[in-house]
Amino acid sequence: MISVEDARAYILKHFAPLEAERVDLVDALGRVLAEDVVSPINVPPHNNSAMDGYAVRADDIRGASAQNPVRLLVVADLAAGYVPNAEVTQGTAIRIMTGAVLPPGADTVVRFEETSEAVNQKATGKGSSAVEILGAPARGANVRLAGEDIRKDQVILEKGTTLRPSEIGLLASIGAGHVAVHRRPRVAILATGDELVAIDEPLTEGKIRNSNEYANAAAVLKAGGVSIRLGIARDNVEDLTRKIRAGIRAGADLFITSAGVSVGDYDIVKDVLNAEGEMHFWQVNMKPGKPLAFGIVGGVPLLGLPGNPVSAIVSFETFARPAILTMLGKTKFARPYVQAILQERAENNAGRRNFIRVHVSRNGNGEYTATTTGEQGSGILSSITRANGLLEMPPDVLEYKRGERVKITMLDYPEE
Amino acid sequence: MISVEDARAYILKHFAPLEAERVDLVDALGRVLAEDVVSPINVPPHNNSAMDGYAVRADDIRGASAQNPVRLLVVADLAAGYVPNAEVTQGTAIRIMTGAVLPPGADTVVRFEETSEAVNQKATGKGSSAVEILGAPARGANVRLAGEDIRKDQVILEKGTTLRPSEIGLLASIGAGHVAVHRRPRVAILATGDELVAIDEPLTEGKIRNSNEYANAAAVLKAGGVSIRLGIARDNVEDLTRKIRAGIRAGADLFITSAGVSVGDYDIVKDVLNAEGEMHFWQVNMKPGKPLAFGIVGGVPLLGLPGNPVSAIVSFETFARPAILTMLGKTKFARPYVQAILQERAENNAGRRNFIRVHVSRNGNGEYTATTTGEQGSGILSSITRANGLLEMPPDVLEYKRGERVKITMLDYPEE
Numbered sequence: 001m002i003s004v005e006d007a008r009a010y011i012l013k014h015f016a017p018l019e020a021e022r023v024d025l026v027d028a029l030g031r032v033l034a035e036d037v038v039s040p041i042n043v044p045p046h047n048n049s050a051m052d053g054y055a056v057r058a059d060d061i062r063g064a065s066a067q068n069p070v071r072l073l074v075v076a077d078l079a080a081g082y083v084p085n086a087e088v089t090q091g092t093a094i095r096i097m098t099g100a101v102l103p104p105g106a107d108t109v110v111r112f113e114e115t116s117e118a119v120n121q122k123a124t125g126k127g128s129s130a131v132e133i134l135g136a137p138a139r140g141a142n143v144r145l146a147g148e149d150i151r152k153d154q155v156i157l158e159k160g161t162t163l164r165p166s167e168i169g170l171l172a173s174i175g176a177g178h179v180a181v182h183r184r185p186r187v188a189i190l191a192t193g194d195e196l197v198a199i200d201e202p203l204t205e206g207k208i209r210n211s212n213e214y215a216n217a218a219a220v221l222k223a224g225g226v227s228i229r230l231g232i233a234r235d236n237v238e239d240l241t242r243k244i245r246a247g248i249r250a251g252a253d254l255f256i257t258s259a260g261v262s263v264g265d266y267d268i269v270k271d272v273l274n275a276e277g278e279m280h281f282w283q284v285n286m287k288p289g290k291p292l293a294f295g296i297v298g299g300v301p302l303l304g305l306p307g308n309p310v311s312a313i314v315s316f317e318t319f320a321r322p323a324i325l326t327m328l329g330k331t332k333f334a335r336p337y338v339q340a341i342l343q344e345r346a347e348n349n350a351g352r353r354n355f356i357r358v359h360v361s362r363n364g365n366g367e368y369t370a371t372t373t374g375e376q377g378s379g380i381l382s383s384i385t386r387a388n389g390l391l392e393m394p395p396d397v398l399e400y401k402r403g404e405r406v407k408i409t410m411l412d413y414p415e416e
Numbered sequence: 417m418i419s420v421e422d423a424r425a426y427i428l429k430h431f432a433p434l435e436a437e438r439v440d441l442v443d444a445l446g447r448v449l450a451e452d453v454v455s456p457i458n459v460p461p462h463n464n465s466a467m468d469g470y471a472v473r474a475d476d477i478r479g480a481s482a483q484n485p486v487r488l489l490v491v492a493d494l495a496a497g498y499v500p501n502a503e504v505t506q507g508t509a510i511r512i513m514t515g516a517v518l519p520p521g522a523d524t525v526v527r528f529e530e531t532s533e534a535v536n537q538k539a540t541g542k543g544s545s546a547v548e549i550l551g552a553p554a555r556g557a558n559v560r561l562a563g564e565d566i567r568k569d570q571v572i573l574e575k576g577t578t579l580r581p582s583e584i585g586l587l588a589s590i591g592a593g594h595v596a597v598h599r600r601p602r603v604a605i606l607a608t609g610d611e612l613v614a615i616d617e618p619l620t621e622g623k624i625r626n627s628n629e630y631a632n633a634a635a636v637l638k639a640g641g642v643s644i645r646l647g648i649a650r651d652n653v654e655d656l657t658r659k660i661r662a663g664i665r666a667g668a669d670l671f672i673t674s675a676g677v678s679v680g681d682y683d684i685v686k687d688v689l690n691a692e693g694e695m696h697f698w699q700v701n702m703k704p705g706k707p708l709a710f711g712i713v714g715g716v717p718l719l720g721l722p723g724n725p726v727s728a729i730v731s732f733e734t735f736a737r738p739a740i741l742t743m744l745g746k747t748k749f750a751r752p753y754v755q756a757i758l759q760e761r762a763e764n765n766a767g768r769r770n771f772i773r774v775h776v777s778r779n780g781n782g783e784y785t786a787t788t789t790g791e792q793g794s795g796i797l798s799s800i801t802r803a804n805g806l807l808e809m810p811p812d813v814l815e816y817k818r819g820e821r822v823k824i825t826m827l828d829y830p831e832e
Contacts, residue, residue, distance in 0.1 A: 025615070026643075029634045043797075044624060052678070079651070081611025083622045098678065099611055099723070101622045149796050156798065164828065165638060165732075166800040169631025169725055173624070173797060177615040195497025195515055199441070199593040203457060206499045206517045208589070215585025218445045222581060227442075235495070262468065262514065307515070309585055316581075336829040339782075366755075380565050381459075381589060382572065384582040412580065413752040413829060 001285040003395075004318060004353045010280070011294055011319055014301045017329040018253065020180040025171055028163050030224060031181035032329030037157045039174045042147035047102040048080075051142040054093040054115055054131055055106035058139035069116070069132035078103065093131055102143055109142035110135065150174065160329060182329035185254055187220045187320075188247030188300075189213055190230040192240065192260045192269050193307065198232060211381070212258040212305070212312045219316050220256075223324040228252055235260070240272040248298035254323055255300050256316075259307025262291040273297060273304065285395060287352040289315040309381040314355045314390070317411070335409045338389075340368035346400045348393040357387035360408055370408050388412045417701040419811075420734060420769045426696070427710055427735055430717045433745040434669065436596040441587055444579050446640060447597035448745030453573045455590045458563035463518040464496075467558040470509040470531055470547055471522035474555035485532070485548040493543070494519065509547055518559055525558035526551065566590065576745060598745035601670055603636045603736075604663030604716075605629055606646040608656065608676045608685050609723065614648060627797070628674040628721070628728050635732050636672075639740040644668055651676070656688040664714035670739055671716050672732075675723025678707040689713060689720065701811060703768040705731040725797040730771045730806070733827070751825045754805075756784035762816045764809040773803035776824050786824050804828040 002010070020034030049055065056072060064070040072093040076086035084103035088094055093110075094103045102109070112118045114135035117128075150156055156174065157167055163181070171179060196210040197203055210232050220227040228250045233243040247255055260269025261282060270293075273279050277297030282304075284292040288311035293304030303320055305312045325333040340360050348354040358370040373386040389408040393400065400406050418426070436450030465471065472488060480486040488509040492502035500519035504510055509526075510519045518525070528534045530551035533544075566572050572590065573583055579597070587595060612626040613619055626648050636643040644666045649659040663671055676685025677698060686709075689695050693713030698720075700708040704727035709720030719736055721728040741749040756776050764770040774786040789802040805824040809816065816822050 025630055026633045026637065029637055041619060045619065046622070079610060081609060081622055081651075099624070149798050157801070163634075164801075165631045165634035166729055166797065166803075168634040169627045169729065170797050170801050172615055172627035172630035173725065175615055175619065175625055193497060193515075194495060199588055199591055203461065203591065206462070206497055208460060208515065209591055211585045211588035214441055214588035215581045217442045218579075218581035218584040221442065221445055235497075309589065313582055313585065381582065381586045382565050385573070385580075385586050387582075 001283050001290075002281055004284055004286050007281070007284045007292065007294070008319060008322065011301070011303070012322055012326055014296070015254075015323045015326040017182045018185060018327045019183060021183040022178045022180050025168055025177055025179060028179050028181050029165070029168060031163055033157055033159050033161045033163065034180040034182050034329065036155045036159050037171065037174075037176060037179065039150045039152060039154050039156050041150075041174055042152045043150035043173050044144055044146060044148065046146050048144050049096045049098055049100050049102060049109045049142060050144045051109055051111045052098050053096060053109045053111040053142060054133070055088055055096045055103050056093045056108050056110055056133065057088055057090065057106060058108045060091060061108070061110065061133045061136050064133045064136045066134045069134050071130055071132050074129055074131050076103070093133075095131070107143070108137060108139055110137060111142060160331065162330065182327070185225045185324050185327035186228055186250070186252050187225045187324065188228040188230055188250060188252035188255045189216045189220065190233055190243055190247060190255070190257045192233045192235065192257055194235045196232045211309055212307070215309065215313055216256055216258065216305075216316060219313070219321070220324065223321050224328050225254075225324045235268045237268060237272055240269060241276065244272065244276055244297060248300055252300050253327055254320065255297060255302040256305060256320060257293075257302065258305045258312050261293040261304040261306065269304070273302065277302065285352045286314075286318070287350045287354045289318070289355070290352065292319065294319075310357075310384050313384055317390075335411065336413065337407050337409050338368045339405050340370035340389075340408045342391070342400050342402060342404050342406050343369055343371040345402050346372065346391060346393065348395075348398055351395050353395055354393040356391040356393065357384050358389045358391050358408060359387055360389045360410065368408070370406065417699050417706075418697055420700055420702050423697070423700045423708065423710070424735060424738065427717070427719070428738055428742055430712070431670075431739045431742040433598045434601060434743045435599060437599040438594045438596050441584055441593055441595060444595050444597050445581070445584060447579055449573055449575050449577045449579065450596040450598050450745065452571045452575050453587065453590075453592060453595065455566045455568060455570050455572050457566075457590055458568045459566035459589050460560055460562060460564065462562050464560050465512045465514055465516050465518060465525045465558060466560045467525055467527045468514050469512060469525045469527040469558060470549065471504055471512045471519050471525050472509045472549065473504055473506065473522060474524040476507060477524070477526065477549045477552050480549045480552045482550045485550050487546055487548050490545055490547050492519070509549075511547070523559070524553060524555055526553060527558060576747060578746065598743070601641045601740050601743035602644055602666070602668050603641045603740065604644040604646055604666060604668035604671045605632045605636065606649055606659055606663060606671070606673045608649045608651065608673055610651045612648045627725055628723070631725065631729055632672055632674065632721070632732060635729070635737070636740065639737050640744050641670075641740045651684045653684060653688055656685060657692065660688065660692055660713060664716055668716050669743055670736065671713060671718040672721060672736060673709075673718065674721045674728050677709040677720040677722065685720070689718065693718065701768045702730075702734070703766045703770045705734070705771070706768065708735065710735075726773075726800050729800055733806075751827065752829065753823050753825050754784045755821050756786035756805075756824045758807070758816050758818060758820050758822050759785055759787040761818050762788065762807060762809065764811075764814055767811050769811055770809040772807040772809065773800050774805045774807050774824060775803055776805045776826065784824070786822065
């Protein structure tokens with residue numbers, strides 16, 4: 001039976017970043033750049049003031065202090081966003097606001113705090129014809145140079161960058177209102193089985209609700225994909241064939257089915273998948289999640305997840321999520337992990353890679369602790385809702401002892 | 417000047433979870449339940465088989481082994497989803513698939529692997545009139561009991577639970593096609609300043625692009641809010657007043673402005689905010705981000721962020737994000753933190769809480785290391801795009817030494 005690592009590597013060979021699309025900047029949040037972004041401008045575009053104060057010539061204020069103030073004539077008052085209409089010549093200053101373009105002639109900004117404006121409040125403030133300079137900052141002080149943040153023609157963000165709010169802001173600052181990102185993958189989701197009823201249908205005897213469709217659709221959305229929900233296919237060749245073909249026609253980049261792929265199952269799902277495409281394997285050496293089909297159907301990679309809800313979630317996490325992230329252009333998609341102190345013994349006697357649901361929290365010493373979330377049966381969906389991490393036990397590890405430090409893959413980050 | 421902790425506590429007193437709305441289950445991903453959810457059914461609804469095998473009476477197979485098989489008459493073949501139309505009486509068995517309802521009379525399931533079906537392949541498989549039982553599992557083996565996952569009338573998820581894909585699946589399994597969650601907050605976003613040009617306008621001399629609107633809109637979206645983008649208000653009373661009133665009328669739950677709230681700024685933004693509402697404070701003892709206004713305008717809490725892009729992002733993170741999460745119903749919203757080895761000296765001589773942008777990664781020993789991302793000027797947006805964490809230095813901490821272990825608040829989890 002193929003190992004988890006080999007199965008994942010094999011499956012991921014069938015996926016690559018999808019083609020680029022240009023989207024509005026805000027819609028690019030969380031997406032991955034499909035091209036380098038080069039700045040057409042300097043940011044800031046001009047030398048400008050980093051402070052509210054007075055633009056001066058450093059030569060004029062040499063030696064200025066509270067005891068020995070230098071009096072300058074104020075020739076203009078300059079707000080951010082306006083172009084200087086005056087020049088700073090010997091013995092003069094221009095009152096300037098943060099962000100305003102440094103006027104010609106000036107090389108230094110003296111903050112209000114080092115002028116008579118601060119000392120006398122507004123006595124010599126806006127509109128005054130003169131100001132006393134009470135300090136002598138170095139030449140160039142409080143001046144932001146053009147291109148200090150970004151230089152014209154510089155690559156500011158490389159292809160492959162995931163866009164967070166700060167990258168969105170950076171792109172806005174250079175006027176990139178639309179950006180090229182890899183498009184979102186379309187994921188077809190089909191539940192199979194005569195035992196399933198839809199969420200809004202009466203639950204008659206012997207039936208269970210189709211929950212995998214919802215868990216899978218939410219997991220696709222969370223990973224950044226778009227789901228194509230195909231509902232339930234009944235265990236007959238006609239219905240299965242029709243719904244699989246519908247998903248292919250709808251432009252799926254990945255096809256996810258659930259149930260019908262176990263060894264003991266009636267062979268209808270398996271027969272239809274084999275008839276419609278070419279299946280490569282049907283089992284992976286893991287627990288839960290041993291039944292796991294992979295192949296190419298109608299040109300589209302298809303993952304046949306197990307029917308048990310917990311198995312389906314663990315298999316999605318292990319195989320479908322990395323495939324979706326790969327199509328989005330992401331290259332690093334390992335979940336974060338922590339080292340945690342196991343609060344009870346864990347055992348693995350299946351000879352498979354065992355994924356144990358755990359809840360991780362921090363103890364009083366700031367160390368992480370991990371507690372299993374009870375009954376680990378693959379039908380017990382409630383146990384995974386109590387979990388925020390997975391403890392993986394390799395096939396050849398039979399036991400972790402209570403108190404042992406173990407690596408936990410975090411599905412969510414532990415709440416602090 | 418008010419401390420960061422006091423400002424945050426004061427601001428958050430003005431927010432509470434918003435009213436509930438009923439949404440389609442898949443749209444509830446990431447939202448918070450506004451009511452306890454009680455299951456109307458047992459899950460599974462009936463005792464059923466946990467394996468593919470034969471439903472038998474434990475009394476009939478006592479002592480069965482490969483050497484001493486017990487031969488049973490197969491009276492029916494039962495797929496998942498179908499109701500048993502036969503009974504298991506003494507000396508008989510029903511072939512049963514995983515998930516099928518346990519037939520009357522049966523109390524135990526023997527897996528295929530422990531029957532002649534596995535040994536002889538399908539020689540005695542589906543359709544056979546008899547099977548040999550080669551093992552004697554305990555009474556009740558491989559039977560899932562009704563209500564084993566969820567009991568009828570049990571609270572399966574409590575009010576306040578954030579819905580992940582596994583909770584969505586759990587809710588689907590009990591037929592909860594719509595759920596009550598706290599509605600998403602609407603956040604009005606208004607940039608102010610004569611120096612700003614819109615992203616698609618020509619960048620004339622002295623102007624800079626309105627980037628804060630985009631960073632803020634993306635941050636609102638990422639936190640789970642809905643943004644109301646009001647564009648740019650010019651530094652005049654009429655335009656500011658009109659746009660602030662438009663945001664209030666549009667039903668904002670939180671109003672975010674940027675720029676115009678520094679001590680040295682022209683007083684137009686301050687005058688209009690004071691005229692339209694009641695402002696509570698204008699500064700917080702932090703760096704970057706000292707200019708930070710908070711008050712109530714038109715009945716809506718208003719955060720006046722600084723104009724510097726980095727200051728705006730740090731202030732959003734510190735004050736706006738917790739407010740949005742509170743409105744969504746979340747109660748634990750601290751970012752994850754790590755202990756990291758600081759790769760260079762960090763100093764804090766402002767007497768304020770200093771937020772230093774750092775990049776955290778893991779070294780070869782699995783330890784986290786933190787490196788500052790260069791120039792920390794509050795105008796240098798590119799430095800925050802290289803950061804995945806913030807190092808906070810309290811006002812009274814003047815220095816962290818190179819090699820010191822420091823706590824880093826993670827904006828993103830470090831890639832492994």
